Amino acid sequence: MKTRVLRYSILTVILGLTIYQALGYGKRSFEAFCPFGGMESLWGLFREGQYSCATGPLNMSMLIAVIVLALIAKKAFCGWACPIGFLSELIGRLGMKILPWNSSVNPKLNSRLKLIRYVGLVLALYFTYQTGELILRGYDPFYIIFSGFGHGTLGLVSVIVLVIIIIGSFLIPMFFCRYFCPLGATIDPFSRLGLVKIVSDEDLCTECGECYTSCPHDIAPNEMIYIRHRDCTNCLECIDSCPEKDCLTLKVKL
Amino acid sequence: MKVPKYLIPVITIVMLFAGFYLRFAFTQPTTSVVFSEQGDAKLVCTVNGVKCKGTANFFTKMFNGVEGISSIETIASERRATFTYDPSKIDKEQIREIIEQPIQLRDGSSRQFFTCVEMK
Numbered sequence: 603m604k605t606r607v608l609r610y611s612i613l614t615v616i617l618g619l620t621i622y623q624a625l626g627y628g629k630r631s632f633e634a635f636c637p638f639g640g641m642e643s644l645w646g647l648f649r650e651g652q653y654s655c656a657t658g659p660l661n662m663s664m665l666i667a668v669i670v671l672a673l674i675a676k677k678a679f680c681g682w683a684c685p686i687g688f689l690s691e692l693i694g695r696l697g698m699k700i701l702p703w704n705s706s707v708n709p710k711l712n713s714r715l716k717l718i719r720y721v722g723l724v725l726a727l728y729f730t731y732q733t734g735e736l737i738l739r740g741y742d743p744f745y746i747i748f749s750g751f752g753h754g755t756l757g758l759v760s761v762i763v764l765v766i767i768i769i770g771s772f773l774i775p776m777f778f779c780r781y782f783c784p785l786g787a788t789i790d791p792f793s794r795l796g797l798v799k800i801v802s803d804e805d806l807c808t809e810c811g812e813c814y815t816s817c818p819h820d821i822a823p824n825e826m827i828y829i830r831h832r833d834c835t836n837c838l839e840c841i842d843s844c845p846e847k848d849c850l851t852l853k854v855k856l
Numbered sequence: 857m858k859v860p861k862y863l864i865p866v867i868t869i870v871m872l873f874a875g876f877y878l879r880f881a882f883t884q885p886t887t888s889v890v891f892s893e894q895g896d897a898k899l900v901c902t903v904n905g906v907k908c909k910g911t912a913n914f915f916t917k918m919f920n921g922v923e924g925i926s927s928i929e930t931i932a933s934e935r936r937a938t939f940t941y942d943p944s945k946i947d948k949e950q951i952r953e954i955i956e957q958p959i960q961l962r963d964g965s966s967r968q969f970f971t972c973v974e975m976k
């Protein structure tokens with residue numbers, strides 16, 4: 603619980619800063635901080651040596667920072683810094699409290715549905731590179747929410763997208779992150795290699811399942827020795843929920 | 857090797873700051889136009905209204921044919937425009953006036969698109 607308080611405090615500060623930027627108080631647009639903007643700008647930089655549309659240096663440097671972070675601490679950016687991940691998690695927790703059923707998804711279906719985010723990534727980059735425009739804006743909850751349905755959103759289509767994401771997050775924790783986030787898809791391979799990971803001790807585990815229940819990504823730490831799973835955000839919920847002392851620990855492991 | 861739980865937030869925050877300061881290594885522009893080779897005075901403006909490649913192109917076009925402006929480079933996401941100019945032909949206040957001039961629209965009305973909020 604203590605870790606969650608710290609995590610939510612950090613996320614609240616980041617969410618507050620994003621809102622501050624979105625209201626136009628900062629020196630730059632809130633979009634400038636999005637690491638995925640770095641991916642979107644790659645083709646323009648390669649072809650013309652110039653940034654496309656509204657992307658810029660900070661998008662690029664944030665992308666590199668997030669990739670390096672993933673190589674060190676897996677998807678810590680998603681669990682500790684992303685405002686959309688934070689909002690998704692809050693909605694998901696509300697859903698888990700209210701809904702009478704267990705919201706975990708069948709593992710096979712879960713991993714098949716995750717393929718959508720790779721398709722989304724390829725399509726988003728293809729059309730962005732073709733047009734030089736940030737065509738994802740109308741479907742991107744980060745942009746739709748913080749721009750207040752601003753320039754580049756698609757009216758009713760964006761409303762529908764946002765409603766689907768909110769309802770989806772309510773029914774399935776981290777709905778957008780799991781199945782649609784193109785940044786998540788981008789850092790997946792780096793996250794798999796992440797050095798700092800959760801390690802479980804088979805001898806101490808009583809198979810109570812608390813870690814699995816607490817994991818927002820439906821990962822079962824008790825079923826693996828090293829959590830190399832691409833989706834692990836190192837949120838540390840599983841460590842905090844495990845009743846056995848030192849059964850789940852954080853270790854540096856290749 | 858076992859590590860403390862607090863390593864994760866610490867390293868995340870360190871990397872966010874690193875990302876923020878690393879931006880100086882990627883200073884490629886959104887648009888870059890050279891009008892002439894004369895003049896080497898530099899002026900960096902923070903311009904509200906320069907938001908993307910389209911607005912940056914529009915902004916740059918306002919200086920077509922303006923005497924004394926040698927080049928304009930914009931970084932839209934930073935709302936930044938960097939001018940090189942010839943101070944014997946144009947000064948900072950005249951550049952500001954051009955930036956903030958109202959633009960005539962097709963329907964006959966006019967509107968100010970850009971505001972210079974900072975000059976360095």
Ligand code: SF4
Binds near residue numbers: 818834835
């Ligand atoms: S395995 Fe543990 S640290 Fe990783 S996402 Fe799940 S709860 Fe968080």
Ligand code: SF4
Binds near residue numbers: 806814823824
């Ligand atoms: S919470 Fe701890 S003891 Fe329970 S299954 Fe998970 S690792 Fe094992």
